[in-house]
Amino acid sequence: MWATNLRIIGIVLGVLALYTLIANKIPQVQSEVPKALNLSSNVTPEQLVSAGDQLFHGAGGCTACHGLGTRAPNLLTDEKGLGPIGARCGKREPGKDCKAYLYESLINPRAYVVAGYEPIMPEMGRTLSPQQLWALVAFLESQGATVDVSASDIPPAAGPAAAAASSGGGGGPGKIADGSTDPMAIIRGAGCLGCHKIGTEGGAIAPNLTHVGSRLSQALIRECILKPDTRVSKGYEKFVGVMPKTFGNMLTGAQLEALVQFLASHK
Amino acid sequence: MTDGLLVLQAAADTATAYRDFPVIGSRAAIWIAAEIHLMFAAFVLGVPIFAVVAEAIGIFGKDQRYDRLAKEFTRLLLIAYSATAIWGAVLVFLLSTLYSKFWAYLTAIFGVSMWVYVALFFVESFTLYLYYYGWDRWKYGRSKLVHLGLGILLNIWGTTVMFIADSWLTYMMTPPRDITPETSPTSIKLWHAILNHTWMPINIHRLIGNVVFGGAIVSAYASYRFLAARTDEERAHYDWMGYVGNFIAISALIVLPFAGYWLGREIYQYDQSMGITMMGGFMSWLWVIQAFLIAVLFLAGNYYLWVGMGRIPGAERYRPYTKWLLVVLVLGALVWGTPHTMIADSRELAAMGGSHHPLLGALGVMSAKNTAVNLMILSTFLSFLLYRRANIRQVVPWAKTGTRIQAGMFVIAAAIVLFFGIRGYFVEAIVRIGYSVYQVGAVLACIIFVTLIDVLMARGAQSLGAIQWGKMPPRSQYALFILAVTFTWLMGLMGFARSGIRQHWHVWQIMQDTTKYAATPALGYAAIMISTCVLIFLSLVAFIFWLGGLAEKSTFVPAVSPVEAPHVGD
Numbered sequence: 160m161w162a163t164n165l166r167i168i169g170i171v172l173g174v175l176a177l178y179t180l181i182a183n184k185i186p187q188v189q190s191e192v193p194k195a196l197n198l199s200s201n202v203t204p205e206q207l208v209s210a211g212d213q214l215f216h217g218a219g220g221c222t223a224c225h226g227l228g229t230r231a232p233n234l235l236t237d238e239k240g241l242g243p244i245g246a247r248c249g250k251r252e253p254g255k256d257c258k259a260y261l262y263e264s265l266i267n268p269r270a271y272v273v274a275g276y277e278p279i280m281p282e283m284g285r286t287l288s289p290q291q292l293w294a295l296v297a298f299l300e301s302q303g304a305t306v307d308v309s310a311s312d313i314p315p316a317a318g319p320a321a322a323a324a325s326s327g328g329g330g331g332p333g334k335i336a337d338g339s340t341d342p343m344a345i346i347r348g349a350g351c352l353g354c355h356k357i358g359t360e361g362g363a364i365a366p367n368l369t370h371v372g373s374r375l376s377q378a379l380i381r382e383c384i385l386k387p388d389t390r391v392s393k394g395y396e397k398f399v400g401v402m403p404k405t406f407g408n409m410l411t412g413a414q415l416e417a418l419v420q421f422l423a424s425h426k
Numbered sequence: 427m428t429d430g431l432l433v434l435q436a437a438a439d440t441a442t443a444y445r446d447f448p449v450i451g452s453r454a455a456i457w458i459a460a461e462i463h464l465m466f467a468a469f470v471l472g473v474p475i476f477a478v479v480a481e482a483i484g485i486f487g488k489d490q491r492y493d494r495l496a497k498e499f500t501r502l503l504l505i506a507y508s509a510t511a512i513w514g515a516v517l518v519f520l521l522s523t524l525y526s527k528f529w530a531y532l533t534a535i536f537g538v539s540m541w542v543y544v545a546l547f548f549v550e551s552f553t554l555y556l557y558y559y560g561w562d563r564w565k566y567g568r569s570k571l572v573h574l575g576l577g578i579l580l581n582i583w584g585t586t587v588m589f590i591a592d593s594w595l596t597y598m599m600t601p602p603r604d605i606t607p608e609t610s611p612t613s614i615k616l617w618h619a620i621l622n623h624t625w626m627p628i629n630i631h632r633l634i635g636n637v638v639f640g641g642a643i644v645s646a647y648a649s650y651r652f653l654a655a656r657t658d659e660e661r662a663h664y665d666w667m668g669y670v671g672n673f674i675a676i677s678a679l680i681v682l683p684f685a686g687y688w689l690g691r692e693i694y695q696y697d698q699s700m701g702i703t704m705m706g707g708f709m710s711w712l713w714v715i716q717a718f719l720i721a722v723l724f725l726a727g728n729y730y731l732w733v734g735m736g737r738i739p740g741a742e743r744y745r746p747y748t749k750w751l752l753v754v755l756v757l758g759a760l761v762w763g764t765p766h767t768m769i770a771d772s773r774e775l776a777a778m779g780g781s782h783h784p785l786l787g788a789l790g791v792m793s794a795k796n797t798a799v800n801l802m803i804l805s806t807f808l809s810f811l812l813y814r815r816a817n818i819r820q821v822v823p824w825a826k827t828g829t830r831i832q833a834g835m836f837v838i839a840a841a842i843v844l845f846f847g848i849r850g851y852f853v854e855a856i857v858r859i860g861y862s863v864y865q866v867g868a869v870l871a872c873i874i875f876v877t878l879i880d881v882l883m884a885r886g887a888q889s890l891g892a893i894q895w896g897k898m899p900p901r902s903q904y905a906l907f908i909l910a911v912t913f914t915w916l917m918g919l920m921g922f923a924r925s926g927i928r929q930h931w932h933v934w935q936i937m938q939d940t941t942k943y944a945a946t947p948a949l950g951y952a953a954i955m956i957s958t959c960v961l962i963f964l965s966l967v968a969f970i971f972w973l974g975g976l977a978e979k980s981t982f983v984p985a986v987s988p989v990e991a992p993h994v995g996d
Contacts, residue, residue, distance in 0.1 A: 163653045163900075170904055171964060174911045175957040182715055182953030188708040190946035192930040192939075223702050230702075281699035285935050 193218035196290040198313055204306040209403035211298025213350040214291055232273050235302055245303025257304050261296045289314050340413050342421030366392040372426040381419045443527030444941050452524040453943035459520050461918055461959040463513035470506050471584045472640025473499050476674050478577035500558045505970045528932045534611035535619050536594050543590045550583035592628045593620040598933050600624045600696045607936050623696040627689035634685050637678040639913055645671030646910035647971055649903035662896030668906055676727045680803050684866050704927045711949055712923055714765055719916045721759030724802050726905045731813045733902040739891030741816035754805045761798035764789040796862045797847030800869045807873050818887035828883045832876045839872035918956035
């Protein structure tokens with residue numbers, strides 16, 4: 160009987176191990192929480208675009224439909240010969256400029272359903288704050304149009320707690336991770352894990368940084384952070400321009416050096 | 427919801443709303459408590475359903491074996507009820523101490539229903555005790571019918587309890603749209619909150635799922651007793667019990683996808699983004715795992731039937747067909763497991779030449795998947811039909827015509843499934859979605875009418891020999907264990923899908939989770955949690971069964987010839 164018992168235990172454990180193994184072998188994608196934005200009154204277009212970029216590719220969930228060519232129109236790439244969204248947003252509705260069209264499309268998506276697609280887009284105003292919505296508008300404008308979203312469009316975030324909850328999407332140097340020089344705090348605060356993977360954390364749509372120190376010197380890592388498009392890893396050509404170019408303005412010198420040394424040590 | 431409110435909520439939350447659980451964290455603690463409670467609850471709700479059905483078959487079919495089977499099922503329930511209550515209490519204590527603000531919000535809306543829930547659980551428990559301990563006292567005549575009535579009452583209480591609990595969790599997923607973050611919970615009408623978008627689909631889905639789960643656990647119990655049996659008679663009894671449990675599990679499994687489809691449609695109708703998150707967002711890979719699990723279920727279930735045909739005289743006539751059924755099942759499983767739209771990195775996108783694979787992408791769409799699963803269901807039904815009629819020769823004069831009509835129904839159902847599957851590629855998505863209803867309708871109609879014809883044809887049929895219950899190789903019993911583990915794991919996985927699509931919201935778009943565990947974890951972490959829960963649950967169930975064996979001998983009665991036991995449904 161003991162042999163039978165052991166066989167049963169072996170089968171149960173074997174089946175559990177198999178399912179667990181398979182689930183761990185597939186790409187690991189975590190659903191992130193959209194970070195609240197606290198954009199200052201002198202927020203620059205670059206900062207808005209950067210924040211919108213992070214939302215678009217991360218917690219905003221936009222890429223689940225846009226860019227696949229089936230569920231929703233392409234926004235960052237050409238859509239049926241009309242170019243990316245920035246090239247066409249100003250011509251979609253007579254008398255409505257690009258900014259107004261994009262904002263209304265986000266808060267009331269059923270107002271302008273593109274022919275050939277179904278009205279499946281949720282009202283983003285239910286899940287995103289006005290600041291986040293305007294950051295998205297700025298990012299979408301940056302795809303072929305002039306970014307004309309400014310601080311005057313954006314209502315202020317409420318309360319002193321806003322600063323504590325702010326992400327790296329806006330503000331000047333030191334805003335990321337409250338100026339902390341803890342490399343992982345910077346990485347999380349800057350949203351790097353939305354695209355890059357480090358160890359077991361992060362996404363898979365940008366180069367894996369787990370062993371980046373074995374591929375790049377400190378100088379090259381620094382250059383890639385400050386000027387992301389100067390060196391493009393093989394296989395990621397399609398994503399040129401996706402990484403924000405604003406980290407030089409958003410990180411303090413101490414933060415940048417801490418980050419560079421941390422990544423360089425990952426051999 | 428405004429950013430300001432979220433921020434204020436976050437600030438308040440960090441002060442008083444949450445506590446952390448040592449070592450594993452509060453999310454993992456709640457996960458384990460909720461899932462194991464749910465597994466026990468599914469077991470104690472599913473088993474009474476077929477216990478009472480078995481008892482009714484025993485009464486009206488005048489077959490005592492079914493009555494004894496029902497009693498043995500019910501005996502397994504007694505300790506399982508205590509375990510359900512204990513884990514339920516653990517869950518409530520953890521919720522109220524770790525997520526006190528959220529718990530206060532829920533109780534402000536559902537407080538009255540929670541009192542009713544407790545009262546009904548109390549009544550349900552005592553009905554169970556009366557049902558079980560009164561079994562031998564109310565055994566004959568009208569009193570037996572009263573006893574059957576107790577069983578029905580037990581199911582009514584249990585189902586009502588489940589419906590109440592479902593209202594809490596479905597409110598968290600799909601709160602009525604007129605409720606906003608600013609709505610005071612005390613101003614929300616209870617019935618309005620209960621009647622939310624996914625309440626009834628979840629109720630139905632869980633009702634069927636519980637029967638599947640209960641059947642699988644009982645058949646695993648029977649298979650263990652089969653392997654441990656010391657006499658042929660005992661082995662025959664537990665072979666039959668395992669067959670009945672598996673029959674019930676697989677029968678209910680066949681209709682479960684239809685209930686799941688209804689639930690999915692309601693989720694989409696409530697909020698497209700929630701549906702997209704579930705099917706095409708960060709959870710898209712989950713469905714590949716689900717397809718793998720379903721494939722295991724179909725293959726193991728059919729394998730058990732095919733091996734079981736070895737103990738039926740006359741079944742050799744049908745053996746050549748099994749390899750073709752296997753081909754359909756394997757091909758169907760491969761199509762169902764083909765990914766469509768999912769998050770891929772740049773190298774994968776470049777390798778595929780786009781967001782979809784040029785060849786396999788066509789198989790990843792719902793047209794192909796619906797076709798595959800419907801053909802798998804038809805194949806499984808055909809397996810069962812062959813098993814069922816293996817040892818009989820029909821003597822009714824229209825037997826040949828009836829068989830031809832049955833074959834025609836299979837062909838027509840398969841043709842309808844294929845036709846709408848192929849046509850789905852050439853129409854708009856909104857039209858395509860409607861096609862699945864025709865496919866499901868064709869399969870269900872085939873199952874119902876073919877079964878009806880088969881029952882009529884079997885009247886007065888000539889026996890080719892009695893089923894040799896107990897003459898099963900041990901590997902068939904291990905297949906039942908694999909089925910039980912897979913059903914349990916699948917339940918955990920789909921629970922993660924249902925709960926996970928709320929993402930960082932306690933109550934969707936009304937109350938945000940602001941803990942450090944707010945991000946919904948990736949599938950790898952979820953799989954580890956699910957496996958842990960399944961292991962704890964199965965260990966406890968094994969302990970409970972062992973206790974049951976200590977307390978009382980099995981209801982197996984060797985004096986009755988096992989070979990007289992009929993098929994289910996005969």
